Amino acid sequence: MKFLSQLISGISLGSIYALIALGYTMVYGIAKMLNFAHGDVIMVGAFVVYTACVKGGMNPVLGVLLAIVFCTVLGVCIERLAYKPLRQAASLAVLITAIGVSYLLQNLALLIFKSDTKQFSSVVMIKPVTVAGLTVSGEIIATIIVSVVIMVALTLFVNKTKPGKAMRAVSEDKGAAQLMGINVNGIISLTFAIGSALAAIAGALMCSTYPALSPYTGAMPGIKAFVAAVFGGIGSIPGAMVGGVLLGVIENLSKGYISSQLSDAIVFAVLILVLLIKPTGIMGKKMTEKV
Numbered sequence: 001m002k003f004l005s006q007l008i009s010g011i012s013l014g015s016i017y018a019l020i021a022l023g024y025t026m027v028y029g030i031a032k033m034l035n036f037a038h039g040d041v042i043m044v045g046a047f048v049v050y051t052a053c054v055k056g057g058m059n060p061v062l063g064v065l066l067a068i069v070f071c072t073v074l075g076v077c078i079e080r081l082a083y084k085p086l087r088q089a090a091s092l093a094v095l096i097t098a099i100g101v102s103y104l105l106q107n108l109a110l111l112i113f114k115s116d117t118k119q120f121s122s123v124v125m126i127k128p129v130t131v132a133g134l135t136v137s138g139e140i141i142a143t144i145i146v147s148v149v150i151m152v153a154l155t156l157f158v159n160k161t162k163p164g165k166a167m168r169a170v171s172e173d174k175g176a177a178q179l180m181g182i183n184v185n186g187i188i189s190l191t192f193a194i195g196s197a198l199a200a201i202a203g204a205l206m207c208s209t210y211p212a213l214s215p216y217t218g219a220m221p222g223i224k225a226f227v228a229a230v231f232g233g234i235g236s237i238p239g240a241m242v243g244g245v246l247l248g249v250i251e252n253l254s255k256g257y258i259s260s261q262l263s264d265a266i267v268f269a270v271l272i273l274v275l276l277i278k279p280t281g282i283m284g285k286k287m288t289e290k291v
Contacts, residue, residue: 004134006256007249012140012209014248015147019202020225021232021240022154023195029235030171030191033094037078037101038199039222044105045071045200046207046217047113050120060123067200075196076189083192084185102219109215122208139209146205150198151241158237163190171235224251227271233281242282 020042027035045067052063082101086094126138158164169177170187178184206221207213224247232243250270254263274282 002256006252008134008136008140010249010252011245012143012248013252014228014245015143016202016206016209016244017221017225017228017247018147018241018244019150019198019205020221021229021244022151022237023198024226024229025232025234025237025240026154026167026191026195028229030167031083031188033083033091034098034226035078035083035192035195036095036098036222036226037082037105038195039218039220039225040102040105040109041071041075041078041196041199041218042203042206042221043109043213043215043218044074044203046120046203046213047109048200049123049204049207050118050213053123054118054121060125064123064201064204067204068197071196071200071203072193075192075199078196079189079192084188106215106219113215115215118213120207120211120213122211123204124208137209139205143205143209146201147241147244150201151237154194155237163187167191224267227267230281231271231274233283236281236283239281239283246282 020038023038023041024035027033027038048067048070049060049063052058052066053060056063058066078101082097083094086097122139124139124142126142128135128137129141130136158167166177166182166187167190169180169182170184174184177187202221203218207217225244228243228247229240230243231247232239232241234240247267251263251267254260254266258266
């Protein structure tokens with residue numbers, strides 16, 4: 001029973017990582033850049049929900065929708081102001097800028113909300129379910145369902161819709177896509193908007209399951225979600241989901257059966273092992289570069 005409980009909790013945690021990893025994998029797959037400020041967008045989304053629902057008494061559904069809109073606009077603004085001018089710059093310059101944006105968001109949150117940890121009220125309205133003596137919380141159920149639905153919807157969007165096909169074209173070759181009449185800048189902004197909207201949902205679900213919120217809330221989950229994206233194969237939407245769930249399960253089982261202090265080390269050790277065996281990740285594909 002303990003194993004089953006740990007497994008379900010691990011899948012729930014992994015589903016949160018997967019939602020965050022989807023943002024990483026989409027931005028990297030299409031814009032070929034690593035947005036390390038993504039974890040802090042999660043924190044911003046959670047604070048919007050906290051302010052709207054806990055402080056303002058807003059309906060939880062409306063609070064989450066407000067956070068989605070706010071983070072979507074924030075993601076587009078970050079891309080336009082911080083990343084777009086560096087579109088042709090070296091990857092190191094983009095990486096340093098991303099770290100700068102991350103610290104900017106953290107320090108703005110510190111100025112507005114201070115450094116003390118806030119108690120977050122759950123936005124999930126699903127009641128716990130008990131099966132064979134095992135009680136599964138509504139937060140866990142909601143997290144798993146939402147992550148699966150979003151992954152399926154995102155996969156269908158990318159493969160079946162016109163904007164999704166444009167995203168794939170930009171991912172393959174920006175220059176050729178532009179010659180074919182695709183608005184590359186608009187597609188990259190759309191990618192950031194979708195990734196940031198997912199970050200808002202992840203922030204609300206994460207803080208509902210683990211009800212503590214501070215300006216540093218998104219830092220470690222953001223790093224672990226990036227690990228999950230690499231683990232599953234960065235650039236692959238199903239890979240982000242698989243990588244996130246596996247990462248969450250490994251972390252939770254490590255805490256339950258080995259050591260809570262060593263769980264992070266075990267997660268990163270497994271990542272190194274996977275990349276040594278399969279450098280592109282579990283579901284990643286080899287990229288052929290023309291010269």
